[in-house]
Amino acid sequence: MSIQNPDLIINRIINENDLKRGKVLGSGGFGKVVEVTHPKFKKALAGKLVKRKPDSKNNESDLSKLVRGTHLVKINFIYEQKIDNNAYSFILMEKASALKDLKSFNNILRYENFLKLIFIKPFDLLGDNLLRFLFKQIIEGLEVLNRGNYAHFDIKPENILIFPNIILKLSDYGLLRDIKSISRNNEIKIPGGTKGFLSIEYYKNLDHNIKENEAAKQDFFALGATLFFMKYGKDMIKVYRENRQNKDEDDYLKLADYLVDEIQNSMNIIKTTKTSEKDFIDFIISLIQFNPKDRANFEEIYRNKWINKN
DSSP: OOOSSHHHHHHHHHHHTTOEEEEEEEEETTEEEEEEEOTTOSSOEEEEEEEEOTTOOOHHHHHTTTOOOTTBOOEEEEEEEEETTEEEEEEEEOOOOTTOBHHHHHHHHHHHTHHHHHHTOOOOSSOHHHHHHHHHHHHHHHHHHHHTTEEOSOOSGGGEEEETTTEEEEOOOTTOEEHHHHOBTTEEEOOOOOTTTSOHHHHHSTTOEEEGGGHHHHHHHHHHHHHHHHHHSSOSOGGGGSOOOOOSHHHHHHHHHHHHHHHHHHHHHHHTTOGGGHHHHHHHHHHSOSSGGGSOOHHHHHHOTTTTOO
């Protein structure tokens, strides 16, 4: 939900709670993120303003107390504010490094290697060893959530923050769910996600319901799409980036069929680029299988040939 005059709301919360505002760290459809100094914390924090439905419960407020791990962003405090029948949350969390997140990191690499892209040839933005180093951290963070019966449901480059010493942490717990608490008759409803990283079954199941034991497999699909982006610097499926006007049920079915074709076409093109990348391609395919039951589990990921190279 978009926010009108986010600065006005942020300044009000900051003034009412003895905080100090710093520079803008990011902004978008989600809201706005600014640097914040809190009297109880030595380091500057990131303050993220998000809008909620007036009668909705702040999911991050409860779950942030339970979500802890080396590769999970720590939430320090959450302020609630209601203005003109609108509900807002101002979330104070660990502040990432200047590289911000994986999407920003990729953009920096693309900019620094712009001449090479033009005058030499397209190339992998990240070497495989660095790629493995980064990706293993994402998996470890996701495994901590999984052990606690949580699913993230919004894994994507923007939600993977980079901290000093190139430590990666999963962030944005707005769609994070305790699977056991929301299960009904061994089924759960996918709460949403981001185009380009949502699984195929979200579009094929018109009610967006899945089996409880398949919840983690939604995150694995997003893992595959994220790894693709990290490797090639672009989204796996171009249609996800389009603004679709028609939201009726028939459109969901047509979109699901189209996405299947797009993924297959993308993978077929990449398979012909370098025979040395076969292990990498096979690994991505194991994560984005159309049937969630066929997607790799954590044990298979950790045993994977590509992950364990070098």
